Amino acid sequence: MGEVIVVTSGKGGVGKTTTVANIGAGLAGLGHKVCLVDADIGLRNLDVVLGLENRIVYDITDVTAENCRLKQALIRDKRFNELLLLPAAQTKDKTAVSPEEMIKLCNELKEEFEFVIIDCPAGIELGFKNAVAGAESSIVLTTPEVSAVRDADRIIGLLEASEIFSPQLIINRLRPKMVRAGDMMGIEDIIDILAVDLLGVIPEDDQIVVTTNKGEPVVRDPRSMSGQAFRNTVKRLKGEEIPYMDLDESGFLTRLRKIFNRK
Amino acid sequence: MLDFLAKIFNKDSSSSSNVAKERLQLVLVHDRSSISPELLQVLKTELIEVITNYMEIEEESLEVNLDNKDEQVALVANIPVKKMKRMNKSLSGS
Ligand SMILES: Nc1ncnc2c1ncn2[C@@H]1O[C@H](COP(=O)(O)OP(=O)(O)OP(=O)(O)O)[C@@H](O)[C@H]1O
Ligand SMILES: [Mg+2]
Numbered sequence: 275m276g277e278v279i280v281v282t283s284g285k286g287g288v289g290k291t292t293t294v295a296n297i298g299a300g301l302a303g304l305g306h307k308v309c310l311v312d313a314d315i316g317l318r319n320l321d322v323v324l325g326l327e328n329r330i331v332y333d334i335t336d337v338t339a340e341n342c343r344l345k346q347a348l349i350r351d352k353r354f355n356e357l358l359l360l361p362a363a364q365t366k367d368k369t370a371v372s373p374e375e376m377i378k379l380c381n382e383l384k385e386e387f388e389f390v391i392i393d394c395p396a397g398i399e400l401g402f403k404n405a406v407a408g409a410e411s412s413i414v415l416t417t418p419e420v421s422a423v424r425d426a427d428r429i430i431g432l433l434e435a436s437e438i439f440s441p442q443l444i445i446n447r448l449r450p451k452m453v454r455a456g457d458m459m460g461i462e463d464i465i466d467i468l469a470v471d472l473l474g475v476i477p478e479d480d481q482i483v484v485t486t487n488k489g490e491p492v493v494r495d496p497r498s499m500s501g502q503a504f505r506n507t508v509k510r511l512k513g514e515e516i517p518y519m520d521l522d523e524s525g526f527l528t529r530l531r532k533i534f535n536r537k
Numbered sequence: 538m539l540d541f542l543a544k545i546f547n548k549d550s551s552s553s554s555n556v557a558k559e560r561l562q563l564v565l566v567h568d569r570s571s572i573s574p575e576l577l578q579v580l581k582t583e584l585i586e587v588i589t590n591y592m593e594i595e596e597e598s599l600e601v602n603l604d605n606k607d608e609q610v611a612l613v614a615n616i617p618v619k620k621m622k623r624m625n626k627s628l629s630g631s
Contacts, residue, residue, distance in 0.1 A: 419557075420557050420560055420561050420564075423561055424561060424564060424565065424568065427565055427568060427569070428568060431569070453554065455552075456552030456553065456554050456555070457552065457553045457554055458553075458554055458557075459554045459557050459558055459561075460554065463554065463557075463558045466558075467558065467561055467562060467565065
């Protein structure tokens with residue numbers, strides 16, 4: 275029996291879809307059976323981030339309305355053994371699916387997959403309620419900004435109200451240089467405020483934009499900083515203890531290391 | 538120069554990240570202080586239990602609320618006392 279994890283943030287645009295795609299691809303790359311569910315009905319995105327947009331026939335609302343069987347709606351990502359996507363509907367709205375239908379759907383999926391990861395829409399309305407209905411654990415995403423952290427705090431409260439306890443936090447778009455200069459909240463500041471467990475820290479990285487342009491998750495890019503950060507995050511999600519890497523390329527320690535490594 | 542050093546060691550309390558953290562902590566006190574009616578009722582019942590050990594109160598007109606004022610959140614209780622009990626027990630309790 276698999277685990278159903280919802281990725282959520284409250285505030286929009288902080289990187290939920292990017293994170294779902296990369297954690298999914300990362301887990302599948304390690305040989306796990308993974309199904310990604312795009313619960314952002316009306317604003318389908320996960321398909322393009324994964325580069326699967328041309329292969330969609332059915333979507334989540336076809337499954338819940340029983341226009342097709344669940345298996346027919348799942349799109350297999352051929353780059354991996356077992357990474358499948360259940361796409362959102364693009365021309366319907368959030369009311370096309372109910373929390374009860376989501377629970378049923380998630381129960382069916384976790385029979386089949388080790389990890390079922392749900393991409394939650396922004397906000398706290400029905401879309402959020404649908405996305406969390408069938409989940410038993412959660413990843414909360416924030417960026418180091420006042421508004422995003424505030425919304426994350428609200429979401430943590432709402433998750434608790436839905437009996438999803440101890441969420442794991444990912445801090446996205448961290449800019450180490452700004453943190454060092456005292457112009458951005460750091461990891462400790464955010465953990466201190468939200469008082470939750472940290473799962474990962476993803477730096478701001480142009481390579482995310484480049485790989486997303488191509489529909490190729492950055493977690494598969496061996497050289498980029500954010501790719502490494504996502505690989506570490508995936509291992510932590512599996513329960514491994516992975517130390518946090520030094521994200522600051524121009525930081526004193528990294529510079530020193532570079533000097534000594536140079537022959 | 539000192540400012541510069543302070544920035545390096547991240548101790549400058551006026552740095553924008555510290556301002557951000559302080560503002561967040563404050564705003565979250567308010568955000569988190571919305572207490573559900575059920576929880577408030579439980580709190581009231583338990584308060585009454587404790588207080589009646591010491592005095593007789595008008596339970597019906599007991600008021601308990603969380604008060605938001607710009608910099609602080611306070612638990613404000615208005616508890617009309619009818620009668621004080623005679624304290625037979627010594628304060629040390631034993
Ligand atoms: N670490 C990062 N570095 C650079 N760009 C990033 C990073 N994370 C996300 N982005 C970019 O930010 C944008 C928003 O990301 P994404 O779509 O994943 O957010 P979202 O939370 O799913 O948004 P929505 O709330 O609209 O669903 C995208 O263009 C993405 O490429
Ligand atoms: Mg999204």
